[in-house]
Amino acid sequence: xxxxxxxxxxxxxxxxxxxxxxxxxxxxxxxxxxxxxxxxxxxxxxxxxxxxxxxxxxxxxxxxxxxxxxxxxxxxxxxxxxxxxxxxxxxxxxxxxxxxxxxxxxxxxxxxxxxxxxxxxxxxxxxxxxxxxxxxxxxxxxxxxxxxxxxxxxxxxxxxxxxxxxxxxxxxxxxxxxxxxxxxxxxxxxxxxxxxxxxxxxxxxxxxxxxxxxxxxxxxxxxxxxxxxx
Amino acid sequence: xxxxxxxxxxxxxxxxxxxxxxxxxxxxxxxxxxxxxxxxxxxxxxxxxxxxxxxxxxxxxxxxxxxxxxxxxxxxxxxxxxxxxxxxxxxxxxxxxxxxxxxxxxxxxxxxxxxxxxxxxxxxxxxxxxxxxxxxxxxxxxxxxxxxxxxxxxxxxxxxxxxxxxxxxxxxxxxxxxxxxxxxxxxxxxxxxxxxxxxxxxxxxxxxxxxxxxxxxxxxxxxxxxxxxxxxxxxxxxxxxxxxxxxxxxxxxxxxxxxxxxxxxxxxxxxxxxxxxxxxxxxxxxxxxxxxxxxxxxxxxxxxxxxxxxxxxxxxxxxxxxxxxxxxxxxxxxxxxxxxxxxxxxxxxxxxxxxxxxxxxxxxxxxxxxxxxxxxxxxxxxxxxxxxxxxxxxxxxxxxxxxxxxxxxxx
Amino acid sequence: xxxxxxxxxxxxxxxxxxxxxxxxxxxxxxxxxxxxxxxxxxxxxxxxxxxxxxxxxxxxxxxxxxxxxxxxxxxxxxxxxxxxxxxxxxxxxxxxxxxxxxxxxxxxxxxxxxxxxxxxxxxxxxxxxxxxxxxxxxxxxxxxxxxxxxxxxxxxxxxxxxxxxxxxxxxxxxxxxxxxxxxxxxxxxxxxxxxxxxxxxxxxxxxxxxxxxxxxxxxxxxxxxxxxxxxxxxxxxxxxxxxxxxxxxxxxx
Numbered sequence: 001x002x003x004x005x006x007x008x009x010x011x012x013x014x015x016x017x018x019x020x021x022x023x024x025x026x027x028x029x030x031x032x033x034x035x036x037x038x039x040x041x042x043x044x045x046x047x048x049x050x051x052x053x054x055x056x057x058x059x060x061x062x063x064x065x066x067x068x069x070x071x072x073x074x075x076x077x078x079x080x081x082x083x084x085x086x087x088x089x090x091x092x093x094x095x096x097x098x099x100x101x102x103x104x105x106x107x108x109x110x111x112x113x114x115x116x117x118x119x120x121x122x123x124x125x126x127x128x129x130x131x132x133x134x135x136x137x138x139x140x141x142x143x144x145x146x147x148x149x150x151x152x153x154x155x156x157x158x159x160x161x162x163x164x165x166x167x168x169x170x171x172x173x174x175x176x177x178x179x180x181x182x183x184x185x186x187x188x189x190x191x192x193x194x195x196x197x198x199x200x201x202x203x204x205x206x207x208x209x210x211x212x213x214x215x216x217x218x219x220x221x222x223x224x225x226x227x228x229x230x
Numbered sequence: 231x232x233x234x235x236x237x238x239x240x241x242x243x244x245x246x247x248x249x250x251x252x253x254x255x256x257x258x259x260x261x262x263x264x265x266x267x268x269x270x271x272x273x274x275x276x277x278x279x280x281x282x283x284x285x286x287x288x289x290x291x292x293x294x295x296x297x298x299x300x301x302x303x304x305x306x307x308x309x310x311x312x313x314x315x316x317x318x319x320x321x322x323x324x325x326x327x328x329x330x331x332x333x334x335x336x337x338x339x340x341x342x343x344x345x346x347x348x349x350x351x352x353x354x355x356x357x358x359x360x361x362x363x364x365x366x367x368x369x370x371x372x373x374x375x376x377x378x379x380x381x382x383x384x385x386x387x388x389x390x391x392x393x394x395x396x397x398x399x400x401x402x403x404x405x406x407x408x409x410x411x412x413x414x415x416x417x418x419x420x421x422x423x424x425x426x427x428x429x430x431x432x433x434x435x436x437x438x439x440x441x442x443x444x445x446x447x448x449x450x451x452x453x454x455x456x457x458x459x460x461x462x463x464x465x466x467x468x469x470x471x472x473x474x475x476x477x478x479x480x481x482x483x484x485x486x487x488x489x490x491x492x493x494x495x496x497x498x499x500x501x502x503x504x505x506x507x508x509x510x511x512x513x514x515x516x517x518x519x520x521x522x523x524x525x526x527x528x529x530x531x532x533x534x535x536x537x538x539x540x541x542x543x544x545x546x547x548x549x550x551x552x553x554x555x556x557x558x559x560x561x562x563x564x565x566x567x568x569x570x571x572x573x574x575x576x577x578x579x580x581x582x583x584x585x586x587x588x589x590x591x592x593x594x595x596x597x598x599x600x601x602x603x604x605x606x607x608x609x610x611x612x613x614x615x616x617x618x619x620x621x622x623x624x625x626x627x628x629x630x631x632x633x634x635x636x637x638x639x640x641x
Numbered sequence: 642x643x644x645x646x647x648x649x650x651x652x653x654x655x656x657x658x659x660x661x662x663x664x665x666x667x668x669x670x671x672x673x674x675x676x677x678x679x680x681x682x683x684x685x686x687x688x689x690x691x692x693x694x695x696x697x698x699x700x701x702x703x704x705x706x707x708x709x710x711x712x713x714x715x716x717x718x719x720x721x722x723x724x725x726x727x728x729x730x731x732x733x734x735x736x737x738x739x740x741x742x743x744x745x746x747x748x749x750x751x752x753x754x755x756x757x758x759x760x761x762x763x764x765x766x767x768x769x770x771x772x773x774x775x776x777x778x779x780x781x782x783x784x785x786x787x788x789x790x791x792x793x794x795x796x797x798x799x800x801x802x803x804x805x806x807x808x809x810x811x812x813x814x815x816x817x818x819x820x821x822x823x824x825x826x827x828x829x830x831x832x833x834x835x836x837x838x839x840x841x842x843x844x845x846x847x848x849x850x851x852x853x854x855x856x857x858x859x860x861x862x863x864x865x866x867x868x869x870x871x872x873x874x875x876x877x878x879x880x881x882x883x884x885x886x887x888x889x890x891x892x893x894x
Contacts, residue, residue: 087543
């Protein structure tokens, strides 16, 4: 599925300073992501995948270049505007799930709607749908420490999707899962991508994910070395 | 989903630390309450001692003498039509009784020994109706009825009695300078010895019936009229009523309340209040420092979680609100526990009736009694909430300034 | 102690009274050695041995007070208060002791001899014999509207005297005291007696005095010596414990 670009990175540079050392994480990255794309970013550790995702997801700012979301340059947004963008337009799936331990599965999924001020009745309906869509309707009231790794990642995925984001950024979503569970998650991601038309960007080492990718972007030493669309 | 509920759940994450924080807050609250109880007891005890020691709730004087200290007024018992004024005052519904008072100074002698005195001449029956007490140490109190000529009686302060070697039953001679400048001396019988509660005052103070003083001072007037209320808490309504009854008189009269006549009370109150707030400040600091450290630790343990919440779109103010809620929950629960602890401790201490040493200048000690009022609990609780809000400042500052990517990468 | 006896000075007039004989005997006009001048003008030294006098003391503020003074020798003086409400009250001076007698008190109340009755103590008023008890330190001449004055600076021979120093001002020509100023050890004037008028007919004596307290200027008094009778005085009047003679006196009024 290709359409107008939803995310654009133009000449993006990012360097991290660790004490006296400077580490260039991205060195002139250009990337255009179309609405509805299922993009997999591959590359070894330290290639800059996480950095790229942080920049695309408005979690950080480039040192040079620009990033544009749906025609709006991110650099022009204030902190609060970026936060609102993340609440409404972005979903995040983390490698370590990053669920709030004191909230149940339902409450974790509900969280993005709650902070956006969505009415309670509406929240309840959408949360139930989101959890059903990831196959966790029966475990809604359990806290994360009572869920398996796969279940936690499903909750994380439901949380990332509950507010109908335009873009979901998943950084190594299967890294902490066994292969069977990981495949199940990947299948789920692919299905949801098709069903919802949501733009997915996944960073991964996992070959199972690469299989499903419409487009694979190779990142090495902070630069895109390949960008293959099937 | 509610922020307060999430905050409460976060407190349960590290129960040991939470319990410790609650203990600190509860202890601080209880300490504040006990101090407040002692201060309140001291104030009410002092107020009671002042009023029932003879000052009464109000004093009626000639308006042109209102600015004088009572010792200056002592030489001028010019309130002539005082019985009518007293009757008008006693007709007020808030008034329990009112009595004429003369203050005199002179010399009292027994044999070859003599001493200067300060005399308080009163109407004993009315004083008793007003609930004034006399701390007798020997003999008996003044009779209520005015003594006949030649049958005057006098109560001597303990120190003064010792100075001239007088006991109950002895005949002493009192000599004064009358208001028109003449000397006068009258023999009186010592009916008893008493203490004012203050050693220095006992060296000079005597009490006698108003009629005896008028005989001694060769006057029919009084220096003032002391008023005792049925309910001391209703000072202002009583003041309004008395002013209405005293208005339009010639010469004009002034109404002085007990506080204006006992500046000592205001000074003690200011001193105690200062001490209380100083102690409160110390408690505030200790609780604040202790809990600030605990809250900071709790925040540091959740850096990645904060990063996640920020990544999900939570505002920095929202992060701050979460930590503030946790701090306020600690403050509220700790304060409530402290209120209960303080109340229990106060009851135990009051039951023990621990004897406190005599204050400076006083002759005897008093049993420790703590008086707690509802507003004390409210104040202590509010203070603890304020303390916890301050304690949370540093953790909130740190949490809201976290870089999202650094927080997400925090181990 | 707001004892305002100055307003009805019972005893300064006594001393002043006693002077009139001495003044009457003084030679007029001639310059005298200072000691002789002091002796001749000394009001207390030349007083009658015993007498009765009536005084009216009018204070600067307050009611006039009528007094009767009985004196027998230098060491015994009785001051009787004549106002109806003060009947039965006396001041009794015996040697150096001073007592107050009241009808409502069985025993006399001893007062400090230096007890200030307003403008002056009884010591000042009753018993000071300047020519005997004081030595002349210096003398100088002065003048006022009335003529030449001799100013004698006196120092007490006895360190226990009520004032260490006295300024004694005498009209040279008439050899009468004009003014006596009492001084504290520091030299500061604490009070004074001014001889305002003299009785010229018959025996010369002061008729009016003005007493001032330098430390409390509002406490001044005029003393009018209305009557003086030289006579013997019953000794029973000075009996501390037996009031019968005094009662007779009251009854005779």
